[in-house]
Every structure is written in structure tokens, then in C-alpha cells.
Amino acid sequence: KNEVEQSPQNLTAQEGEFITINCSYSVGISALHWLQQHPGGGIVSLFMLSSGKKKHGRLIATINIQEKHSSLHITASHPRDSAVYICAAPDKYSGGGADGLTFGKGTHLIIQP
Amino acid sequence: GAVVSQHPSRVICKSGTSVKIECRSLDFQATTMFWYRQFPKKSLMLMATSNEGSKATYEQGVEKDKFLINHASLTLSTLTVTSAHPEDSSFYICSASRSSVINEQFFGPGTRLTVL
Numbered sequence: 001k002n003e004v005e006q007s008p009q010n011l012t013a014q015e016g017e018f019i020t021i022n023c024s025y026s027v028g029i030s031a032l033h034w035l036q037q038h039p040g041g042g043i044v045s046l047f048m049l050s051s052g053k054k055k056h057g058r059l060i061a062t063i064n065i066q067e068k069h070s071s072l073h074i075t076a077s078h079p080r081d082s083a084v085y086i087c088a089a090p091d092k093y094s095g096g097g098a099d100g101l102t103f104g105k106g107t108h109l110i111i112q113p
Numbered sequence: 114g115a116v117v118s119q120h121p122s123r124v125i126c127k128s129g130t131s132v133k134i135e136c137r138s139l140d141f142q143a144t145t146m147f148w149y150r151q152f153p154k155k156s157l158m159l160m161a162t163s164n165e166g167s168k169a170t171y172e173q174g175v176e177k178d179k180f181l182i183n184h185a186s187l188t189l190s191t192l193t194v195t196s197a198h199p200e201d202s203s204f205y206i207c208s209a210s211r212s213s214v215i216n217e218q219f220f221g222p223g224t225r226l227t228v229l
Contacts, residue, residue: 031216041151041204043220050216086157090216099216100147100159100172101208 002027002089006104014112019074021107023087026068033088033101034061034072046072046085077111084108116140117209119221126197127229134192134224136207142187143209147218148180151204163190197228 003026013019025032031050037043047054047061049070054061058077063070074081084106090099116139126132136146148160161182163169169182179201181193190209194201204225208218 029216033216033218035220041206041225042222043157043206045218045220048217088157091159100162101149101157101218102159103149103157105156 002029002091002102004087004089004102004104006087006107008107009105010108010110012110012112013077015078017077017111019077019081019109019111021072021085021087021109023070023072023104024068025070025087025089025102027089027091028065028068029089031090032063032070034070035086035088035103037084037086037106039083043086074109079111079113082110115211115219117143117207117219117221119205119207119224121224122222123225123227125227125229128198130197132194132197132226134194134205134207134226136190136192136209136221138188138209138219141209141211141219143190144187144212145210146184146190147208147210148182148190148192149206149208151206157206160192194226197226199228202226202228 005024007022033048034046049063058075060073086106088101088103118137120135146163149157151157160175161169161171163182163184165184171177184190206223207221210218
């Protein structure tokens with residue numbers, strides 16, 4: 001089973017700061033997910049990436065398959081970015097279809113005005 | 114596109130009753146659906162994998178007779194919590210996958226179950 005580790009667990013920053021959240025996993029995978037969870041629980045899928053870098057607005061996700069490491073960056077952070085950010089990796093490498101995910105414990109981000 | 118809905122969003126029930134949670138893919142066909150649960154201040158954990166037309170595959174430690182999963186069509190999977198117990202109180206989330214895209218999963222908004 002894949003082991004997914006995230007850091008930091010908690011992060012408080014000032015509005016406008018550049019945020020980095022890290023994720024490492026133990027088993028080689030075909031793709032990694034970054035998710036956002038707001039109070040109340042609803043999950044929003046931010047990125048699914050298998051190589052290189054993806055950008056969506058102020059969010060950037062990178063992955064290094066060889067090092068089994070991914071990062072999520074937030075530029076020009078804003079209080080509305082406050083949420084729990086979770087990375088998730090498939091339990092095993094899959095050549096097709098989809099596998100259940102193993103989730104990191106999440107990073108609780110608070111952006112103060 | 115790729116929207117997944119869950120119903121109900123919140124449910125409160127008495128111990129011993131059964132609760133059904135629906136997961137629907139609204140604009141695509143989902144050959145595989147996953148059920149996850151999250152206890153307070155804990156990570157999401159995979160409960161079971163459901164493929165349309167076949168029996169669900171349950172993770173170790175998840176009782177298949179307690180958590181009944183039915184994936185009767187390519188757009189609907191249901192999770193029924195039978196003989197609910199307060200320890201079943203949790204946040205249940207489904208996700209759906211199109212077989213054409215490796216490891217792409219679309220998540221539902223979740224269902225908060227409280228068992229009194």
C-alpha cells in the first residue's frame with residue numbers, strides 16, 4: 001500500500017505570501033491528485049498530474065516521478081485560500097482504469113488578512 | 114463537465130436503522146466508483162471499489178455486510194449503512210472514474226452521517 005506523507009501539517013501565513021505544500025509517496029504511481037477540503041467537508045479536485053507541472057490560476061502543482069515527490073504552490077495567497085489541502089496517490093501503479101487512492105493527512109492552511 | 118453528486122448531503126438517524134447514500138455521475142459514464150470515509154480529524158480512507166455490474170471490492174477491515182454497495186448502472190452507485198451504530202458517524206465521499214482516463218477521479222460533495 002502506498003504511504004503518502006505531507007508537510008507541513010499546519011501552516012499560517014499572511015495574505016500575499018507564496019505558499020508551498022509538499023507531498024511524498026512510497027510506491028511509483030501513474031498520477032497524483034491534489035485536493036482541497038473546506039470546513040463542512042466538501043472535496044474539490046485541484047489537480048491530477050503525472051509529470052512536470054500544471055498551473056491553474058494562482059495554483060501550481062509539480063511532480064518529480066523519480067523522486068516520488070510533489071509540491072503544491074499558491075502564489076499571492078488570499079484568505080479565501082484557507083482550507084485543508086490533501087495529496088492522494090493510487091494504491092498501486094496502474095496501466096489502465098483507476099485505483100483507489102491513499103490520502104495524506106492534509107495540510108491545514110490559514111491565510112491571515 | 115465531470116460532475117458527481119451525492120444525496121443526501123446530511124443525514125441523522127437512530128441506532129439500528131439503515132441509511133442509503135446515492136452517488137451519481139451527472140454528465141459521464143462511470144465504470145468505476147469509489148467510496149471513502151473520513152472520521153473527524155482523520156484522513157480520507159478508501160472503503161471499497163465498485164465496478165458497474167459486478168460485486169464491490171472492500172478494503173481490509175470494512176464489513177461488506179454492513180456497508181452494502183450497489184453499482185447498478187454506469188451513473189449510479191449506492192452505499193447502504195445497515196444497522197447503523199454511533200461509531201459509523203462519519204463523512205462519506207464517493208468518487209467516479211471514466212475508464213478511458215487513467216486514475217482520473219471526480220469527487221462528490223460528501224454525505225455527513227450522524228448516528229444517534
